[in-house]
Amino acid sequence: MLEINVKKQLGSLALSANLQIPSNGVTALFGLSGSGKSSLINLVSGLSLPDQGYIQLNNRTLVDTVRKINLPPEQRHLGYVFQDARLFPHYTVKGNLAYGMKKVSKAVYQEIIELLGIEPLLKRYPLTLSGGEKQRVAIGRALLTEPELLLMDEPLAALDLPRKQELLDYLDRLAKEINIPILYVSHSLEELLRLAQRVILIQQGKVLAFDDLETIWQSPHFLPWKGVQQQSAVFSLPIEMHHPLYQMTVLNFAGQPLWIHEMPQKNAGDLVRICIYSSDVSIILQPTKGSSIRNVLACQITEIEIQAQQVEVRLNADGLQFGASISRWALAELELQVGMWVYAQIKSVSVIA
Numbered sequence: 001m002l003e004i005n006v007k008k009q010l011g012s013l014a015l016s017a018n019l020q021i022p023s024n025g026v027t028a029l030f031g032l033s034g035s036g037k038s039s040l041i042n043l044v045s046g047l048s049l050p051d052q053g054y055i056q057l058n059n060r061t062l063v064d065t066v067r068k069i070n071l072p073p074e075q076r077h078l079g080y081v082f083q084d085a086r087l088f089p090h091y092t093v094k095g096n097l098a099y100g101m102k103k104v105s106k107a108v109y110q111e112i113i114e115l116l117g118i119e120p121l122l123k124r125y126p127l128t129l130s131g132g133e134k135q136r137v138a139i140g141r142a143l144l145t146e147p148e149l150l151l152m153d154e155p156l157a158a159l160d161l162p163r164k165q166e167l168l169d170y171l172d173r174l175a176k177e178i179n180i181p182i183l184y185v186s187h188s189l190e191e192l193l194r195l196a197q198r199v200i201l202i203q204q205g206k207v208l209a210f211d212d213l214e215t216i217w218q219s220p221h222f223l224p225w226k227g228v229q230q231q232s233a234v235f236s237l238p239i240e241m242h243h244p245l246y247q248m249t250v251l252n253f254a255g256q257p258l259w260i261h262e263m264p265q266k267n268a269g270d271l272v273r274i275c276i277y278s279s280d281v282s283i284i285l286q287p288t289k290g291s292s293i294r295n296v297l298a299c300q301i302t303e304i305e306i307q308a309q310q311v312e313v314r315l316n317a318d319g320l321q322f323g324a325s326i327s328r329w330a331l332a333e334l335e336l337q338v339g340m341w342v343y344a345q346i347k348s349v350s351v352i353a
Contacts, residue, residue, distance in 0.1 A: 002149060002181070006043055006053035015039055015205040021198070023058060023149075026175045026182045028196035028213075036205040037185045041151045044183065045080050046073035057148055079142030079150045079180075083157045085134035087126040093137050094122040101144040109144065115177060116140050116170055132163035136170060143178065150182045156191065171195055189225060193234065193275065193352045218321060231278040231312060233322035234352070236271045239263070248294075254318035259294045260349050275350040278323035282345045283313060285334060295346035301338050304331070315344055 002021040007014070015036040021027050029037040042048045044055055046062065054064040057077075063070045073080075087096045097113070113119045116136045126134060135155050142150060155171070156164045172194050175182060186192060192199065192213065199216040201209040208221045216222055217234040226232060237251040237258065247262035251272060263272060287296050302321070303314035311331045313324045324344060336342070 001056075001058065002044070002183070003054075003056040004040070004044065006040075006050035006055060008039065008043060008048070008050045008052075010036070010039055010205070013039075013205045017200075017202075017207050019200065019207065019210060021181070021183070021200075023181045024179075025197035026184050026195045027198040027200060028192055029183065029185045029200050029202060030187060030192060030196075031202035032187060035202045037187075037202055038153050040202070041080075041153060041183055041185060044149075045078055045151055046071060046076050077146075077148045079145055079147035081135070081138050081142050081150070081152045081155050083154050085126070085131075085138040087134055087137060087141075089126050091125075092122065093118060093124055093126075093129070096126070096137055097122075097141050097144055099141060101141075102146045104144060104146060112140050112143050115174060130163060131159045132167045135159070135167055139170075139174065143180070147180060150180050152182060153185045154187075156186075156188070168194055193273070231323055231325065233276050233278075233320075234273065235276070235320060236273045239266055239268050239270050239272060241268060253297060254320045256297050256317065257295075258297070258346070258349065260351050263351070273352040275352055276322050276346060277348070277350070278312060278325040280346060280348040281315075281322065281324035282347070283315075283324050283326060283330070283334065283336065284343045284345060287343050291345070293345045293347055295349070297344045297346065299342065299344050301336060301340045301342060304336060304338055306331070315342075317344075 001023050004017050004019045007016045013036060017040055029040060031037055039048070043050050049070060050063060050065060052065050055062045061069050062076050088099065091099065116139060118136050118140055121129065121133055121137065129137065156167055159167060168191065175195050184195060196213050198211065199213050200207060201216060201221055209216055209219050214234050214236060237253055240250045240252050240257070242249050242262060242264065248259050249263045251258045251260060260272070260274065266272065297317050299315040299317040301313055302316045305312040306328065311326050311328055313326060313336065315322055315324060
């Protein structure tokens with residue numbers, strides 16, 4: 001576990017955090033530029049010192065201002081991947097990977113370079129690499145130090161869109177296959193949805209919320225990040241089965257079937273992260289026959305918010321909450337009220353991972 005209880009004055013920004021972060025999966029530090037995300041992981045890495053407080057990793061004290069403990073970065077057993085790769089230009093890729101490398105086995109070394117797809121690059125120099133290739137090498141170098149925690153400070157920020165998508169695929173695979181917790185700084189919703197299990201939402205140096213992604217996504221604090229036309233809900237749901245005839249997979253949505261496009265690489269019980277946009281949800285009072293829409297879920301109305309151009313209806317299906325965007329005309333015609341049981345027709349489900 002990573003325990004952070006620190007305060008740091010950074011000009012006019014007063015950074016303050018009191019967190020207990022599990023030692024598994026990806027925890028994203030999310031917020032606007034200048035909110036204190038990078039400053040917080042710099043405190044964890046030892047690149048800066050808190051004015052007050054302590055940081056512990058797996059019951060090992062990294063810094064404690066009261067006890068006057070401050071381990072230098074090289075003794076903290078952390079890997080750090082910056083926005084820019086910071087490779088040594090006079091070393092080959094193989095030389096960069098070897099810098100700071102612990103005595104890992106050949107099998108572990110091979111596993112990491114295969115996971116990151118950098119074996120063909122080993123004899124090349126950084127000057128000949130693309131931005132995405134440089135970042136993959138930087139990640140490999142960090143992993144080969146056998147860190148207890150991997151820090152990543154917006155590693156995709158400096159990349160163009162094609163390279164960003166390429167590296168995002170590698171990071172997605174990395175997060176699933178390595179057994180090292182990752183603290184990941186970002187202000188990208190796409191990166192958040194693809195990679196994070198938990199989210200620390202930071203604003204002006206303060207932690208607004210810290211929870212699993214699905215809960216944070218529904219938090220009122222997170223609404224400004226989702227435009228009015230992009231209201232959505234995120235879920236991680238288990239696979240029940242694959243359709244024997246059609247290329248479809250069914251997920252368990254609170255005991256009800258939710259069909260998505262086929263995911264043959266996954267097995268029954270595996271979790272799939274999906275996103276349901278309220279604009280893809282309509283409401284009916286009774287289930288209909290002869291419809292092309294496959295997903296019809298029984299749910300209860302918990303809230304009705306009338307806006308200028310549309311109505312946002314909040315729905316609950318045995319604890320799973322999502323929304324439907326409908327017209328004021330539909331609201332009046334269906335006579336919808338809070339507490340009513342209705343059926344949600346879901347026209348499209350976005351599969352994230």
